[in-house]
Amino acid sequence: AQKITQTQPGMFVQEKEAVTLDCTYDTSDPSYGLFWYKQPSSGEMIFLIYQGSYDQQNATEGRYSLNFQKARKSANLVISASQLGDSAMYFCAMRANNYGQNFVFGPGTRLSVLP
Amino acid sequence: EAQVTQNPRYLITVTGKKLTVTCSQNMNHEYMSWYRQDPGLGLRQIYYSMNVEVTDKGDVPEGYKVSRKEKRNFPLILESPSPNQTSLYFCASRDFQLGYNEQFFGPGTRLTVL
Numbered sequence: 557a558q559k560i561t562q563t564q565p566g567m568f569v570q571e572k573e574a575v576t577l578d579c580t581y582d583t584s585d586p587s588y589g590l591f592w593y594k595q596p597s598s599g600e601m602i603f604l605i606y607q608g609s610y611d612q613q614n615a616t617e618g619r620y621s622l623n624f625q626k627a628r629k630s631a632n633l634v635i636s637a638s639q640l641g642d643s644a645m646y647f648c649a650m651r652a653n654n655y656g657q658n659f660v661f662g663p664g665t666r667l668s669v670l671p
Numbered sequence: 672e673a674q675v676t677q678n679p680r681y682l683i684t685v686t687g688k689k690l691t692v693t694c695s696q697n698m699n700h701e702y703m704s705w706y707r708q709d710p711g712l713g714l715r716q717i718y719y720s721m722n723v724e725v726t727d728k729g730d731v732p733e734g735y736k737v738s739r740k741e742k743r744n745f746p747l748i749l750e751s752p753s754p755n756q757t758s759l760y761f762c763a764s765r766d767f768q769l770g771y772n773e774q775f776f777g778p779g780t781r782l783t784v785l
Binding site: 560589608647657659660661662 | 711727730761
């Protein structure tokens with residue numbers, strides 16, 4: 557069975573600094589996708605970044621990058637130059653196989669950006 | 672505007688009273704899914720649908736039913752709600768085409784079962 561682990565229930569970061577949110581995953585499927593979502597206090601789910609298991613390069617989207625270490629089964633999210641608006645809940649998620657139907661989410665990490 | 676809509680957004684009900692939460696998307700997506708979000712557990716998948724008349728169980732399907740009679744709609748049915756189904760529910764949809772990896776979420780439905 558697939559599983560996502562996020563070991564940091566909460567984190568603080570100073571504005572303009574970089575922060576890494578940890579995510580480890582477990583799957584026996586050779587093909588899978590990894591996602592990060594942001595959930596601000598307003599409640600909506602916002603897609604941030606995607607990494608495919610066969611992608612050679614780490615994914616980047618603006619200030620977001622995904623540090624993908626396949627052998628360690630980790631997919632950490634790095635946010636550079638944190639902003640106050642980055643304060644939110646962050647979820648790591650996995651979809652097994654390319655046309656996978658089953659999505660598994662981690663418990664989330666609450667990030668607070670301090671001024 | 673491309674979106675996933677859910678109704679109602681908030682609902683308070685009593686144990687045993689059947690209810691339906693509607694979900695509709697205007698992006699012609701084949702795939703639709705329902706999740707529940709509980710503190711400390713993240714989102715857990717209830718049911719998903721690959722296309723019209725094709726549905727399958729997620730990780731926590733007990734106590735829920737779904738149907739997919741039209742491509743755009745994917746209602747979630749609670750035949751006999753219980754207090755442990757008090758939760759925040761999200762509907763989502765996505766396109767199967769390669770490269771379209773993003774899952775679009777609805778705004779959420781906060782359900783309280785007394």
